[in-house]
Every structure is written in C-alpha cells, then in structure tokens.
Amino acid sequence: MxxxxxxxxxxxxxxxxxxxxxxxxxxxxxxxxxxxxxxxxxxxxxxxxxxxxxxxxxxxxxxxxxxxxxxxxxxxxxxxxxxxxxxxxxxxxxxxxxxxxxxxxxxxxxxxxxxxxxxxxxxxxxxxxxxxxxxxxxxxxxxxxxxxxxxxxxxxxxxxxxxxxxxxxxxxxxxxxxxxxxxxxxxxxxxxxxxxPALVPLRLPEGHFIRTLSGLTVPATLEVRTASGKSLVSFTDSTLCTHFGLSGPSVLDVSRYYLDARADDAQTQLVINWLPHTSREEIDHVLQARDGRSVSAVLRGLLPERLARVLCERAKIDPALPVSRLAREARRSLVQCLTALPLPIIGDKGxxxxxxxxxxxxxxxxxxxxxxxxxxxxxxxxxxxxxxxxxxxxxxxxxxxxxxxxxxxxx
Ligand SMILES: Cc1cc2nc3c(=O)[nH]c(=O)nc-3n(C[C@H](O)[C@H](O)[C@H](O)COP(=O)(O)OP(=O)(O)OC[C@H]3O[C@@H](n4cnc5c(N)ncnc54)[C@H](O)[C@@H]3O)c2cc1C
The missing domain is CATH 3.50.50.60 (FAD/NAD(P)-binding domain)
Known part of the structure; x- marks a missing residue:
C-alpha cells in the first residue's frame, strides 16, 4: 500500500x-x-x-x-x-x-x-x-x-x-x-x-410555439412566480428558443430557482417577458396608435417578425389588423403574451x-x-x-x- x-x-x-x-x-x-x-x-x-x-x-x-x-x-x-x-x-x-x-x-x-x-x-x-x-x-x-x-x-x-x-x-x-x-x-x-441540475436548459411540450422558433435569440426576462403570483426571482438576459424549449443565459440562470420552487409547489410558474426594456404602459400605448399601422407593423419595431407573428396567433389576433381596430380585450391579451406569458415547462435537460x-x-x-x-x-x-x-x-x-x-x- x-x-x-x-x-x-x-x-x-x-x-x-x-x-x-x-x-x-x-x-x-x-x-x-x-x-x-x-x-x-x-x-x-x-x-x-x-x-x-x-x-x-x-x-x-x-x-x-x-x-x-x-x-x-x-x-x-x-x-x-x-x-x-x-x-x-x-x-x-x-x-x-x-x-x-x-x-x-x-x-x-x-x-x-x-x-x-x-x-x-x-x-x-x-x-x-x-x-x-x-x-x-x-x-x-x-x-x-x-x-x-x-x-x-x-x-x-x-x-x-x-x-x-x-x-x-x-x-x-x-x-x-x-x-x-x-x-x-x-x-x-x-x-x-x-x-x-442547475444552469440547465428547460423543456416545453411538443407543439409549443416556442419550439418552432428554434435558433431565435432575443433579450427577455424570465421570472419565477408563486402560485399566488408573487415574484420570487427574475433574470434578464439573452434567451434562446430551441427545438426542445428554451436555453441561453437568462434561462440557465433562472433554472435552479424555478426547479427548486417547483419541487416545493407544483403550481410555481415560470413567466417570460419578451420586451424586458419596454414598460407595459409604453407597449399598451403603442398598441393604441391611431396612424393606421397594422399590429405586425407596430410589433416589427419591437420584436423579430417570426416571434411577433406567433405571439399574435397566441393572442388570437390577426397581425394585419390595424391597431386602431384592436378591441380593448384583444389588446390586453396581446400585452399579456408579450410581457407575462406563462411557460408550461415539462422538465429540464438533466x-x-x-x-x-x-x-x-x-x-x-x-x-x-x-x-x-x-x-x-x-x-x-x-x-x-x-x-x-x-x-x-x-x-x-x-x-x-x-x-x-x-x-x-x-x-
Ligand atoms: C459545459 C460546462 C461549461 C462550464 N463552463 C463554465 C465556465 O465557463 N465558467 C465557470 O465558472 N464554470 C463553468 N462550468 C462549471 C464548472 O466547470 C464547475 O463548477 C467546476 O469545474 C467544478 O469544479 P470541481 O473541481 O469542484 O468539480 P469537477 O470539475 O466536476 O471535478 C471533479 C473531478 O473529480 C473526479 N471524480 C469524481 N468522482 C471521483 C471518484 N470517486 N474517484 C476519483 N475521482 C473522482 C472527476 O473525474 C472530476 O475530474 C461549466 C460546466 C460545464 C459542465
């Protein structure tokens, strides 16, 4: 020995x-x-x-x-x-x-x-x-x-x-x-x-629209919320859509907090804000423009077109519609999809x-x-x-x- x-x-x-x-x-x-x-x-x-x-x-x-x-x-x-x-x-x-x-x-x-x-x-x-x-x-x-x-x-x-x-x-x-x-x-x-696992990519269910955006990188805020909506932690950074779900620095950073909180309470939510640098009020304001621009034209200044299109679909809004004709409920629903979209995470990449x-x-x-x-x-x-x-x-x-x-x- x-x-x-x-x-x-x-x-x-x-x-x-x-x-x-x-x-x-x-x-x-x-x-x-x-x-x-x-x-x-x-x-x-x-x-x-x-x-x-x-x-x-x-x-x-x-x-x-x-x-x-x-x-x-x-x-x-x-x-x-x-x-x-x-x-x-x-x-x-x-x-x-x-x-x-x-x-x-x-x-x-x-x-x-x-x-x-x-x-x-x-x-x-x-x-x-x-x-x-x-x-x-x-x-x-x-x-x-x-x-x-x-x-x-x-x-x-x-x-x-x-x-x-x-x-x-x-x-x-x-x-x-x-x-x-x-x-x-x-x-x-x-x-x-x-x-x-920590610093780990997160998976979304098959058919989730984010999986169709594979390769797209945008700045976004990922926030962990309790079942009652209380914010626990959030990270704003580059966010990558992938063929299985989400990755990139913001997602990796938030992953351990989300996985930990979800293990305590299955109702824990992960919420994404696609426009982290624009306030909800500003977004609401531009979506009330009276200059005849369509929803897609307004969103083009804010988001990549592919993402804007699927978020409109998600909010059940025709992107060709002039924003001036957006009903209040539809506008609210779109703002919600843009700034506080819950993510139905099904797991992590292990x-x-x-x-x-x-x-x-x-x-x-x-x-x-x-x-x-x-x-x-x-x-x-x-x-x-x-x-x-x-x-x-x-x-x-x-x-x-x-x-x-x-x-x-x-x-
Ligand atoms: C893909 C990837 C990228 C990363 N990039 C970064 C980065 O850029 N910056 C950063 O700060 N961190 C990064 N990390 C994290 C960082 O690498 C680790 O936190 C760090 O290496 C941990 O060091 P450690 O020595 O404690 O453990 P490890 O690096 O995991 O080393 C443990 C060692 O113990 C050995 N070992 C285990 N069990 C036994 C056993 N029973 N008998 C003998 N030997 C054993 C293993 O073979 C291994 O060599 C990254 C991690 C990964 C996976």
Whole structure:
C-alpha cells in the first residue's frame, strides 16, 4: 500500500487548486510532504476544456455571494473573501495565463482557449511534485487509526488527510457522477435532500410555439412566480428558443430557482417577458396608435417578425389588423403574451447538459476557515461537491478556486 500525507480525490478545478496550494505550502515550510491527486478519469480536466464554450470563463470582474445559491450567503461570502477574483487573476498571471475582461464582466484567457488554463494548472502541479494519478477512481474511504485508507480497483493509499473534490453530478461523462456524495456520506456527512441540475436548459411540450422558433435569440426576462403570483426571482438576459424549449443565459440562470420552487409547489410558474426594456404602459400605448399601422407593423419595431407573428396567433389576433381596430380585450391579451406569458415547462435537460449541480454537502458541516469537515477531522471538502452553485459568468470556477485555495492552505 502507498502512503501519502495528503490525498486529494478529484482533479477538477477545485482539486487542482487544492493540490497547488498544498504543494506550495509544503515547499514554503521546506517540509517533505507527499501529496497525491487521484482522479477516476483517464484524461484530466475534461470539464475545464469544455467550459465557457471551450474558452473557459475563469472568473468574473465582480464576485459576491449574491451570485450564488445553496448554503447561506454569509457562509459563501466567507470563502469567496478568503480568495478573491483579483487574487485569481494574479494567480493565473503568475502561471503565465493572462486574462481579459469581456463587456459582460466575464474573464477569459487571452488565448480564448481553455487548454491554456488546464495546461498551466497541470504544469504547476507537476513543478510542485504532486503525484497526479489519472484512472484512479476511488470507491471507498475508510478511517484507519488517525488517518484514512483510500481504495479502488487500482489498489490502496493510506493518507493522513483527505480532500474530497469530486464535483457534483453535472456532465457525468467527464467523471463527475455524484459518487463523491456517497463518499462524503460514508464519512458521516449529510447531503442536502435535493440534488438537481442547475444552469440547465428547460423543456416545453411538443407543439409549443416556442419550439418552432428554434435558433431565435432575443433579450427577455424570465421570472419565477408563486402560485399566488408573487415574484420570487427574475433574470434578464439573452434567451434562446430551441427545438426542445428554451436555453441561453437568462434561462440557465433562472433554472435552479424555478426547479427548486417547483419541487416545493407544483403550481410555481415560470413567466417570460419578451420586451424586458419596454414598460407595459409604453407597449399598451403603442398598441393604441391611431396612424393606421397594422399590429405586425407596430410589433416589427419591437420584436423579430417570426416571434411577433406567433405571439399574435397566441393572442388570437390577426397581425394585419390595424391597431386602431384592436378591441380593448384583444389588446390586453396581446400585452399579456408579450410581457407575462406563462411557460408550461415539462422538465429540464438533466445532468448530461447542466453546467452545475445544486445541492451537496452543506457548508454548515464545514469549518470555512480551513474547509475541514466538522464531522470528520482530517477530511477537507472543496468545489462543487459543496452545496453552492453560482450563476453563469465564471462564478462556479471562482468557487472552485476559492474553496480549493482555503483547503490547500489548510490541509
Ligand atoms: C459545459 C460546462 C461549461 C462550464 N463552463 C463554465 C465556465 O465557463 N465558467 C465557470 O465558472 N464554470 C463553468 N462550468 C462549471 C464548472 O466547470 C464547475 O463548477 C467546476 O469545474 C467544478 O469544479 P470541481 O473541481 O469542484 O468539480 P469537477 O470539475 O466536476 O471535478 C471533479 C473531478 O473529480 C473526479 N471524480 C469524481 N468522482 C471521483 C471518484 N470517486 N474517484 C476519483 N475521482 C473522482 C472527476 O473525474 C472530476 O475530474 C461549466 C460546466 C460545464 C459542465
């Protein structure tokens, strides 16, 4: 059986970051520490390579806890503050990866190539002498005296300390299939009752008019409302109609809130406003123009023609009708379709497509100064396995860098 001082399970963003800081810390103390990094995947870093459309959105200009959900925001902030986006930028610069800002606040490598990020992390892991072991899926972690015994089909490692950085369940083909939750439970942790896809496209029933608009992208607001109509949360951003339903940043961002609220109450509604930058009153006003223009001519100034046509159909209005002849009820119905159309969502695209997982190990079970487990001393936990999920925009990687930094420095 091999021996290690520190065994990190999972070599995704969080595991690589943990390994780097554990390695640096050992060097700075001139101690001989053996750090091993075990990953079940034969190829390390598959998720980093596909992230951000192959460009890897490393972090965001402004990262604060309001961009996250899951555990308490206070707890999330504590970890984010321990390692900020500025520190992330400096860290990558030191590794030779310069990041550039996009208008949206997202930061990408100047190469526009995720492999720049992965290769820099792997080079640093190698420089620090961390033993990286691909194709080492961990099937069990047991307490063994004061340490741990880690095993899989490849054999066993005994380690004084263990870091669980096995990710969530999203994109399971990259190796993150949720087995880490089982490992965490076996060491005494609880997992949130709900583990569900986040940042995930949503499906509409066959025959729904939005499915006929496949490929159309428009700005829109997606709002989650309770059965009584109370607004819970909304996101305004680019929205993509697809052959199965809806995707795009607004939909991905709203998805976890909608899915969570709907699991509590099946009457929860998702409502779309196709004209997020025009008030209801303004729309109502232009639809009362007396200049002889048709409904389609008026809507042409506001929306793509294909969308305007199907929304008229939906409101049972002939688009050729002059707006001056629109009855009040018809106008109301059209304004409703334009600004507050309920979406009969039938499901989501699942973990195979979701960018992140909602739910996981509650931060209340982790000491956030160190990321050490409060229930199993010697065990540390970092990354997406935690009950933390962020919006689109680099926030999820920032969580991996921040929690990995804290764990690596403490372990
Ligand atoms: C398509 C896509 C695009 C994304 N784009 C972005 C983006 O641009 N910006 C952003 O901020 N976030 C993005 N994300 C989210 C981000 O990639 C993740 O939140 C982040 O990678 C999580 O890092 P992690 O290390 O915690 O987990 P993971 O990256 O999931 O890594 C976990 C690792 O653990 C290994 N593992 C799991 N179980 C075991 C086991 N039993 N034994 C051994 N090894 C195991 C897995 O093989 C994997 O390598 C994207 C996600 C996807 C799916």
């Amino acid at each position: 091999h021996r290690a001082d520190v065994a990190i399970i999972g070599a995704g963003a969080a595991g690589l970051m943990t390994a780097i800081w554990a390695g640096r810390r050992a060097r700075s103390r001139s101690t001989e520490r053996r750090v091993v990094l075990l990953d079940g995947a034969a190829r390390i870093g598959a998720k980093i390579l596909v992230s951000g459309g192959g460009r890897c959105n490393v972090t965001h200009d402004v990262v604060d806890e309001r961009a996250f959900a899951g555990s308490s925001r206070h707890a999330i902030r504590k970890v984010l503050r321990a390692y900020t986006a500025e520190q992330t930028v400096a860290f990558f610069a030191e590794l030779g990866v310069t990041l550039k800002h996009e208008e949206t606040g997202k930061l990408f490598p100047t190469t526009d190539d995720a492999s720049t990020v992965l290769e820099a992390l792997l080079r640093e892991v190698d420089r620090l002498g961390v033993a990286l072991e691909p194709a080492h899926r961990v099937e069990a972690i047991e307490r063994d005296g004061g340490g741990f015994r880690i095993s899989g089909p490849w054999g066993e490692v005994a380690a004084d300390r263990v870091v669980l950085a096995t990710g969530g369940k999203s994109l399971p083909k990259t190796g993150s299939d949720g087995f880490g939750y089982h490992l965490a439970k076996s060491l005494g942790h609880s997992i949130t009752p709900r583990i569900f 973990f195979a497509v979701a960018e992140v997982t909602a739910g996981g190990v509650p931060l209340s079970e982790i000491n956030l100064n160190s990321m050490e487990s409060r229930v199993c001393p010697g065990l540390f936990i970092a990354g997406e396995i935690c009950d933390v999920d962020g919006r689109i925009g680099g926030y999820n990687f920032q969580w991996a860098w921040s929690s990995g930094y804290v764990a690596g420095n403490s372990v």
